[in-house]
Amino acid sequence: MRKFTKPTWLAIGWLGLMMFFSLFGWLLPLKSWSFVYEDDLEVGLFSSGHLLGTDSNGYDLLSSVVAGTRMSIFIAIAAVSLGGFIGSVLGILAAYLRGKVDTVMVTVFNVGLSVPNLVLALALVSVLATNLDINQAVPTWRRIIVLVMSLTIVLIPILGRIARGATLSWTSREFVTAARSMGMKDSKIILRHIVPNVLPALIAVAFLAVGVVIIAEASLSILGVGIPDGASWGGMIARGRNDLEYAPHVLYVPIVFLALTVISTNHLGDVVRSKLDSREAKV
């Protein structure tokens, strides 16, 4: 393996830190993210006792942002793995089988793509999170599942199309045609010859998709359909909008975390892709 450049190490380091926060953040000796510090309202960055300050409701920003890591990273990883898996299977099959299956799949992908991501996610979340008994609050876990499901559905056509495109460039290669003519089973060809070749491209895209999902989750929070109870970066940004004039640090903190994470995943996606493609990276 070639040596990584400095930015790559930084990206890996940042994402590692975020993974650490999301898995073991609760073990850190931090203040409670849900406690209201009524005597420390809206204190600035680097205040004693509140390293990143507090918001106008007295919530400690450092512990909120660490707790938010768990939600944002979990949703991103869950949606990308699910969407990536389903999308890849559909895309690879479509490209490999061609014919009617392909036509149907391409149409389905196009249908999904013709509605802007956020509109689709918004509509799905608001429909799927409706409850029959109005006093039965949709529990947080169900909201998370709905959110993951909706973002998964949004990702499927995007990733499916890419998987299909990548597969197409391999199905016409000699070794695939050769395997076919030798009567090798389709499932075997796909698993042996297609998947290993398509996978790196998909991984590269998956990194980008993690960034897309984190941003989408935050956007949904800003629009008021995110996870209300509990901490997520998007939720912090949504709540911080009210503090914009008098305590902008309430916005900067989650925005910086979010942006650094997305920069890191995008960068790693690029690194993976350029490793695949020794020529100049083409978007």
Add this chain to the structure above:
Amino acid sequence: MKKIFTGSRRKVAAVMAIALVASLSQVTTSSASGASTPKRGGKITVGIFDSFPGFCMADNLANSALMAGRTIYETWVEQRADGVMVPYLLKSVDKSPDNKTWLLTLRDGIKFHDGSPLDATALQLNLEANRGTLYLNGLIGRSPKSPSSGTGAGYNANITEVIKTGAMSVTVKLYQADATFLETLYASGRAFARSIAQITGPKCSTVPIGTGAFKYVSHKLTELVVAKNDNYWRKDAKGGKLPYLDGITFTFLPDAQPRVAGVKSGTFAASMFSVASEAKQMIDLAKNKKLTTIRSQEAWYGSHWLNHKIAPFSSKNARLAYSHALDRVKWNKVRLKGLGTVPDSIVGKANIMYNPKGYAGYDLKKAKQYVAAYKAETGKNMEFSLPYISASADSTAGARLYKTMAEAAGIKVNLLSVTTAESIQKAFPMQFQMLPLLLMEGTGTAFALPFLVSDTSGGNPTHFLRGAARISPALAGLQIFYSILNLSSFKDEVSENLLFAARAEPNKAKAKKLYMQATERLQKEAHLTNMAFTQYQLTYNKLGGVGKLGLAAGGQRLLMTNFGIDWTGVWSTK
């Protein structure tokens, strides 16, 4: 009667300095911009925090949108700064000694914007529309379909008959004696004179036709544009024509920041404020020497309605546990930035009902005891869902704080995310387990009473809504209007009888005593509770004449209320 907002959306700020008991509303900054000679002309824009759902009887304009609506519409009576109701569109009011028959006589020569006269026919039709007879007639096919009266039906259920007794006068007969009938007729500034064409036409909701100083030009959910009414009936002190301004655009901006920026930069001539998270902005603006800031009395009582029909608040233990769990000092500090007043009764000090006795204030120990008592009573842990508007950062923050407080007492709270539309739909009639919603307001009781009794008709067996059930079983549902505003959905005969007796009592001191007893009972049963006594603020830039124009019947109206100021006598000094 107002449009809903859950959470803290309306729990607003209060006086910074100690409010003197008698102070009605104070100007916190005196402005240099007060050229005292009126200047005519000019169009201004005003930033507000409520939207415009419509203009018919059932469309309740909230607070700052009501301020905008009241440039087009006027009320039959008006509240004077000392709290007394005086005739406004009416010339005079006479009543029988038993407070059951009221003769209302209109001023002469007033015309609606469509040119039709304001006469007894119009007055009668408005009262009938408001109490729902027109709507009912439409439903049973006796007359063309008429729009619903909404909660107005509940307000006016005590009326048995509206009779035209002259070209300009109408007699209203009541079922129970009501010494405060004029307050009901005012409905806290909401019972307007609408033209006959508007009420009976297809555009009742979209094109308001009133008698006010400004005429409707256009509107959408986020904006109302009005223009000068050249034939307005009131005149200024020198006999000059009113209003001074050529037009006003009221712009709905849910976030405080653009309203602050707008009034600071002069893009807006004025901005109105209310929300808890706006406390910061309100304090900041009041300090601004270039602007003038006025605030209302602390006559808004951010209530929490506890639904008696379903668990857990069907249990008195649960209600007391929750009421004792609410740390109102903390709320005031965190959410209102110290701008509110910590409540010690379900209504404020200036209200005739005010009585601290029996109020279940913050007491964590007691809260835990009642939680334990609830468990002993029902065998279940206390738990409920708290609705909040997830699109509002402010409502979300409020809900989180309620949750924290309740959980400190051992009550489990699930946050129930709703949209504004859903919350309205499910609050009338009440389907939530509970709802924090500012509805009770004012220094009087006529506006508050429908929230506290189970039948606003006072049990009137001959009331037309009861009759409707006999005509068609499908219409029985209309009786819901008797209690639709009682969001806690309770029937307490003790407090109800006290309230009705107090309403009938013409002697003010005696009435006060009865009201206070009713309050004590309501508080001991914790039928509802509240978070803070709050107020509203208007900050303006380069305006003259605010609060200067007197009432037609003499005296001044309240300078500032939840529905802002009167724009008739205001001019631009720009």
Add this chain to the structure above:
Amino acid sequence: MSKISFWLQRIAQLLIVLLLVTFGVSLLLRLLPVDLATILLPVASEEERVALRAELGFDKGPIGYYLQWLGNFVQGDFGKIYFSGGTEEVSDHLKEAMPRSLLLMIYTQILALVIAVPLGVLSAYRSGRRADKIISNSLFALQSVPGFAIALILVIFLGVKFGWLPTLGYAPISDGIWEHSKHMIMPVISLSLGLIATYTRLLRADMITALREDYVTMAASKGLSDSRILWRHVLRPSSMTLMTSAALSMGGLIGGAIVIESIFATYGVGFEIFAAISGRQYIALQSSVAVIALFYVFFNLVVDIASGFVDPRTRDRRVNA
């Protein structure tokens, strides 16, 4: 494949996409575990709800309902917004929102292209050198910062701290160009920064490939100046991917700017959709989404036509891709 049948097939494909999208939304509404008439008319008698169900075709089953909606939609009847009485037409709302969204989209594209083209040319020309690295890295970082974050930071500085620009609202061109642009600057910047990065990278990559082509080496050997070669001989053939990408992003920009539109209260189509969802105006939602899909399909067709004319090879590729 003959030209005509190619176009017919392409148009048929797009029509199918349109039908499926609108039918999908229609089905989604059916998934709601509640009665739509009750949602639309919360305060009404049962008779009024029965009438509404009949009027909108809720009583006809999913397909019947969809066909009725489609029939109305094709005739320009987009349904109503049922705020107190149902007198607001969805089409009136869209008529107001559409120009805002279109202008927002056009300005965003213009700004993005005006900045991206020189940057792309420069970084391709200086490929691998410092200028290229600075441009590439800073654009990369910018691309990763979500538009709403940029929007909020712009509001803090340009709007609140310096007070140069209004933080909210929209002014039509009839209010004066300056007033109009003041309201558009921040939303347009927020939307275009991400695009600038994408476009620059696309152009840079294509131009680097093109610079290696023989005809460029030949032109250089003929003694043509660098700038002439770059702008005349390299940029034009390299801009195809860029134009395709720009056209394809238009559909998304029209409805996809929800967050930016809600931060700046621009009230374009995206915001209409958001308002429809949060106000539970499902008919409005259905029609607005259909309009967005229509735009998406339209721009796709434009790309097809353009690329078909420019390069017949792409045409065939697009049929397969």
